[in-house]
Amino acid sequence: MNNKRITTLARGLIVSCQALREEPMFGPEHMVSMAMAAEEGGAVAIRANTPQDISAIKKRCNLPVIGLYKKHYSDSDVYITPTLREVKEVFEAGADFVAIDFTRQRRPNGQTLQEMVGHIREQLPGAAIVADISTYEEGVAAMDLGAEAISTTLSGYTSYSKQQEHPDIELVSRLSALHRTPILAEGRIWTPDQGALCFQAGAHAVVVGTAITRPQEITRRFVYAIQACKQA
Numbered sequence: 243m244n245n246k247r248i249t250t251l252a253r254g255l256i257v258s259c260q261a262l263r264e265e266p267m268f269g270p271e272h273m274v275s276m277a278m279a280a281e282e283g284g285a286v287a288i289r290a291n292t293p294q295d296i297s298a299i300k301k302r303c304n305l306p307v308i309g310l311y312k313k314h315y316s317d318s319d320v321y322i323t324p325t326l327r328e329v330k331e332v333f334e335a336g337a338d339f340v341a342i343d344f345t346r347q348r349r350p351n352g353q354t355l356q357e358m359v360g361h362i363r364e365q366l367p368g369a370a371i372v373a374d375i376s377t378y379e380e381g382v383a384a385m386d387l388g389a390e391a392i393s394t395t396l397s398g399y400t401s402y403s404k405q406q407e408h409p410d411i412e413l414v415s416r417l418s419a420l421h422r423t424p425i426l427a428e429g430r431i432w433t434p435d436q437g438a439l440c441f442q443a444g445a446h447a448v449v450v451g452t453a454i455t456r457p458q459e460i461t462r463r464f465v466y467a468i469q470a471c472k473q474a
Contacts, residue, residue, distance in 0.1 A: 425444065
């Protein structure tokens with residue numbers, strides 16, 4: 243079942259429809275509209291945050307959803323679906339995949355990834371895991387733990403991972419070359435050309451968020467470019 247779901251994403255664009263509480267587009271109604279527009283444009287799946295958004299999108303959109311739940315705990319820097327509680331809420335909201343932080347950072351209550359994956363397999367046997375990683379070593383560890391897909395989401399967002407302005411295509415290439423687990427390229431993909439480079443590097447699918455679904459950030463890039471021209 244899980245393998246069939248992942249096959250449907252092959253060579254496709256996944257659109258991440260997320261907004262922070264302080265942003266103008268925050269709220270299920272806005273994210274549903276974004277997801278429906280992405281579906282109309284040819285996306286193969288949606289990535290969405292919070293059970294509320296996931297549930298609302300599943301009711302109006304026919305695409306599979308990679309769900310996550312961003313929660314902050316005082317004893318951990320892990321915030322993407324950090325505990326079994328959030329995994330359950332995402333799964334029960336109807337997500338087809340559950341995205342989970344698979345970095346080496348300390349998890350809430352000191353739980354290990356091995357323990358968390360064990361609980362998921364035991365209590366939620368139908369849950370397909372997308373492992374959000376930041377380094378090659380984390381990607382390999384996620385494969386060893388049986389994640390259904392690996393996403394390069396957190397490259398550049400942990401203190402020890404590669405810090406760069408562009409997508410981490412090298413990471414996509416190294417993990418894809420192992421031919422073990424489908425690799426989703428995600429993070430700082432701003433143009434179709436960058437997405438194409440990720441596919442050339444072996445990505446199973448490409449995830450794009452900010453460049454499509456965060457109008458304020460898209461506007462800022464235009465404004466900065468215009469200002470740079472004025473100063474030239």
